[in-house]
Amino acid sequence: NAGVMQNPRHLVRRRGQEARLRCSPMKGHSHVYWYRQLPEEGLKFMVYLQKENIIDESGMPKERFSAEFPKEGPSILRIQQVVRGDSAAYFCASSTRQGTNEKLFFGSGTQLSVL
Amino acid sequence: GDSVTQMEGPVTLSEEAFLTINCTYTATGYPSLFWYVQYPGEGLQLLLKATKADDKGSNKGFEATYRKETTSFHLEKGSVQVSDSAVYFCALNALTGGGNKLTFGTGTQLKVEL
Numbered sequence: 593n594a595g596v597m598q599n600p601r602h603l604v605r606r607r608g609q610e611a612r613l614r615c616s617p618m619k620g621h622s623h624v625y626w627y628r629q630l631p632e633e634g635l636k637f638m639v640y641l642q643k644e645n646i647i648d649e650s651g652m653p654k655e656r657f658s659a660e661f662p663k664e665g666p667s668i669l670r671i672q673q674v675v676r677g678d679s680a681a682y683f684c685a686s687s688t689r690q691g692t693n694e695k696l697f698f699g700s701g702t703q704l705s706v707l
Numbered sequence: 708g709d710s711v712t713q714m715e716g717p718v719t720l721s722e723e724a725f726l727t728i729n730c731t732y733t734a735t736g737y738p739s740l741f742w743y744v745q746y747p748g749e750g751l752q753l754l755l756k757a758t759k760a761d762d763k764g765s766n767k768g769f770e771a772t773y774r775k776e777t778t779s780f781h782l783e784k785g786s787v788q789v790s791d792s793a794v795y796f797c798a799l800n801a802l803t804g805g806g807n808k809l810t811f812g813t814g815t816q817l818k819v820e821l
Contacts, residue, residue: 595750596750598750625807625808627809627811629811632813633813634711634796634810634811634812634813634814635751635796635798635809635811636811637808637809637810640807640808648808650808651808683750683751685750685751685807687807694807695753696753696807696809697750697752698743698745698750698751698752699750700748700749700750701750
């Protein structure tokens with residue numbers, strides 16, 4: 593019973609490069625959430641997706657960040673032209689259906705370091 | 708906006724000691740409140756939750772009571788074990804717009820020693 597799988601666990605990029613973070617939700621889950629944890633801060637909501645749809649992206653930075661959850665394959669969080677301020681832990685969570693207080697299952701996170 | 712404040716760590720206790728991790732929140736309306744736990748190398752797991760005032764969430768010996776009058780949701784356990792060593796996150800769901808858009812605190816690391 594695999595949980596939420598995120599890869600890579602650690603990602604190092606130089607300024608200006610692109611970062612791609614992957615999240616495979618739990619089997620049977622069609623709802624994915626991305627959260628970011630900056631140093632010394634709590635997890636902050638970024639985006640909520642269902643298969644092929646972005647439901648809520650109110651927490652996404654306006655530029656350089658995008659997310660997708662295709663019909664087949666993992667959800668991808670893409671950061672273009674990374675800057676040092678993007679260094680953070682990025683967590684993905686999934687749930688079975690939409691609804692308030694639906695139980696979320698989290699991955700172990702991807703630690704992004706920008707040199 | 709919504710926010711969660713929890714005590715800074717690390718908190719270091721001896722086995723069988725009493726644990727309290729303080730959590731207070733700011734939110735409009737009546738949010739649902741949660742405690743998540745992250746064991747080393749793993750993802751966050753839901754530990755307990757409470758959805759209305761005076762509700763008590765409990766699981767694995769941990770408890771927290773939703774106190775609307777003090778806007779608090781403190782986590783307690785009567786006797787901690789070494790296996791409880793982890794990072795604990797307090798969170799709320801403001802219940803606006805549907806979905807599970809949680810607001811988290813910064814996390815409190817707990818270390819339990821023999």
